[in-house]
Amino acid sequence: MVEHIVLIKFSQKTTSEQKEELIRKTLLLKEIIPGILDIQQGKNFSNRSQGYEVGLTVRFKDRASLENYGPHPAHQEIVSYLKEIGLEDSIIVDFDIK
Incomplete structure (x- = not known):
């Protein structure tokens, strides 16, 4: 299994x-992109965030699933x-999760 972690910082607008x-x-995305085992996302409440306001974790079946995720049209819509x-x-x- 593979863990994918993303921290996001936004502009003030x-x-x-x-x-x-x-x-x-x-x-x-869990319902749309194959290979996603779990997906969690939420607003950060820590005062140690250095300005990163949203966190995301995605657990994939394997590296091939992660590689498919990046260019997938549904993921690209999120990026846009x-x-x-x-x-x-x-x-x-x-x-990799051991």
């Missing part, structure tokens, strides 16, 4: 409603929406 819409749309609402930065970590 991004609204709370847009962040909620992002979360709603992202969670639907992120850019549209004011993505400022992201940190991405992928690792």
Whole structure:
């Protein structure tokens, strides 16, 4: 299995409603993209976040599923929406689950 972690930082113009819409749309990917075993996303409440406001974890069946996820049209729609609402930065970590 593979764990995919994403931390997202937004511009100041991004609204709370847009962040909620992002979360709603992202969670639907489990029903659309093959190989996703679990997907969780939510707003960060830690004061140690360094400005990253939303966290995402996606657990995949294997590396091939992760590789399919990136270019998948449904995922690319999320990426486009992120850019549209004011993505400022992201940190991405992928690792094999032992």
